Amino acid sequence: MSLDTDRAAEAFAASSDWTVGLEEEFAILDPETLDMVPRFEELRDSALAGDPVLGRAIAGELISSEIEITSGRGEDLHDALAHQRDHRRRLFELAGARGVVLGSTGTHPWADYREQPNIDTEHYRRVVDGLQYVARRNNTFSLHVHVGVRGADRAIAVCDRLRAVLPTLLAVSANSPYLDARDAGLHSARTQSFTKSFPRCGIPDGYGDWATYARYIDFLTRTNSIVEYTQVWWSVRPHFSFGTVEVRICDAQATAQESDALATLIVACVAQAARDHDEGRPSPTGDAFLERRVIEENFWRAIRHGMDGHLIDFATGEERPAAAALGDLLTWTAPMRAELGLEPVFPPLNGAQRQRRAIAAGVPMEEVFQTSVQETTLSYAQEVPAR
Numbered sequence: 001m002s003l004d005t006d007r008a009a010e011a012f013a014a015s016s017d018w019t020v021g022l023e024e025e026f027a028i029l030d031p032e033t034l035d036m037v038p039r040f041e042e043l044r045d046s047a048l049a050g051d052p053v054l055g056r057a058i059a060g061e062l063i064s065s066e067i068e069i070t071s072g073r074g075e076d077l078h079d080a081l082a083h084q085r086d087h088r089r090r091l092f093e094l095a096g097a098r099g100v101v102l103g104s105t106g107t108h109p110w111a112d113y114r115e116q117p118n119i120d121t122e123h124y125r126r127v128v129d130g131l132q133y134v135a136r137r138n139n140t141f142s143l144h145v146h147v148g149v150r151g152a153d154r155a156i157a158v159c160d161r162l163r164a165v166l167p168t169l170l171a172v173s174a175n176s177p178y179l180d181a182r183d184a185g186l187h188s189a190r191t192q193s194f195t196k197s198f199p200r201c202g203i204p205d206g207y208g209d210w211a212t213y214a215r216y217i218d219f220l221t222r223t224n225s226i227v228e229y230t231q232v233w234w235s236v237r238p239h240f241s242f243g244t245v246e247v248r249i250c251d252a253q254a255t256a257q258e259s260d261a262l263a264t265l266i267v268a269c270v271a272q273a274a275r276d277h278d279e280g281r282p283s284p285t286g287d288a289f290l291e292r293r294v295i296e297e298n299f300w301r302a303i304r305h306g307m308d309g310h311l312i313d314f315a316t317g318e319e320r321p322a323a324a325a326l327g328d329l330l331t332w333t334a335p336m337r338a339e340l341g342l343e344p345v346f347p348p349l350n351g352a353q354r355q356r357r358a359i360a361a362g363v364p365m366e367e368v369f370q371t372s373v374q375e376t377t378l379s380y381a382q383e384v385p386a387r
Helices: 005-013 040-050 052-057 077-097 122-131 152-173 189-195 210-222 256-278 292-308 322-340 351-360 365-380
Strands: 020-029 066-070 101-103 142-148 236-239 244-251 310-313 318-321
Touching: 005 152, 005 210, 020 077, 020 256, 040 052, 040 066, 040 077, 052 066, 052 077, 066 077, 077 101, 077 256, 077 365, 101 365, 142 256, 152 210, 152 236, 152 244, 152 256, 152 292, 152 310, 152 322, 189 244, 189 292, 244 256, 256 322, 256 365, 292 310, 292 322, 292 351, 310 322, 318 322, 351 365
Parallel strands: none
Antiparallel strands: 020 066, 020 101, 020 142, 142 244, 236 244, 310 318
16 A cells, blocks of 8 residues: 555545445354354355456455455446345345354444454554454444545645534444444444544544645654555545545444445535535535634534534534534535435434434343344345346
8 A cells, every 4th residue: 555645646646526435344254152253264255256347346344253345446426226125135145155244333342352363464463453442342343435626736726625524423323332232332332442542543634635644644654653545544535545524533334225325425514515516505514614612612512422413513613413414514515415326315313313212211131132133134134236
C-alpha cells in the first residue's frame, strides 16, 4: 500500500462519481453455543476451491473468527447492492455447509478477546506488532461504504462536510449494547472500544484541501508513525487506492435490509456533500470546519443513547431528538436521492434499540444475541442473486 500522495491524487483524478463498494463484517459462530470460532481460513479456502465468485469477495480481518465480504466496485449503488446480495447468499450457504452460523452485531456479547487468534498476514502482523493490546482488544464488526468522488480536493471537501454528519449515521447504525459479557449501558459499545483506543481514529480534523491532507500523511510517514495509509483509521477518509470517500462509522447491521438502508443513506450523504461543494452551498451544519471537540459531543451521545437520545443541532446550538436529526439528513439529501434513485427504508427500531428493549424487559444476554443471530440468518441468507 503505497504512501505516494501524488499517485493517490492521480487515482482521485481518474475516479468516477458515485461508484460504490460495500464491505460487511460478520462473526463466525458455533451454531449450538454461539461462541466465536476461528474458522476464517477454512471458509476462505473452501470458497476459493469451490466458488470463485465468493472466493474473490471474501477478505480477512484482524481475527480468525471474523469474515468480511465485499461487493467489489459497483457502477452505482444499485449495481453494488446486486453483487453484495449475491455474495451474502453464497457466504451464508457456505457457512451452513461448513457447520457454522454468522452473526452481525458490532460486538460479540461475551467473547473473550484474549482467546481470539489473529490471522497471519503481513498487514495484520504489523497492526498487532505496532498496537499490541489495542489491536488484540479490537474484536469488532462494522459496515464500510466507499463512494467514488472525482478529484482529490473535492474528496477532501466531502470528508470535511461529512464530519458533523457522522454522529447521526452512528446513531442510526448502533447495534452493540454488550461487551465482555456485560450490558455496557451503551448503544454502540463497538465505537467506544474501537475509536477511543486506536490512534488516528474517530472524528477527523477538517483539512480543507488535498495538499493539507497530503502534508499530514507525509508527516506521519516521515516520523515513522505509519507505513500504510490504512493506518489512518478516521471514521471518514479518502481511500488512496480506490479514489473513494470511505465512511467507516457504522456498526455491523443485524439485517440485510438495515445494511442496505444505511449504505443508501451514506451514498446520498456523500453525493449531496459533493454537489453542495460544487455549487458553493454551505455545509448542512453551517460550518465544515466545526471543531472536532464540538462534534465529539454528538459522537458520545450517539455511542451512549443512539436513536433513543438527543443530538445537538450545530446550526442552532439546541438539542433535538436523534430521530429529528435523521429526518434532517433525509431532507438535506433529498435532491441527490431523487437524482440517483435512492430511498433508504429503516425499521421503527434499530438493532441497539431492539436489544436494549429486550434487556430492559429482563431477557438474558444469550437470548438477546440468539434473536439477533436469527434475524441475521433469515435476512442475509435469503438474498436474491445478482442478475
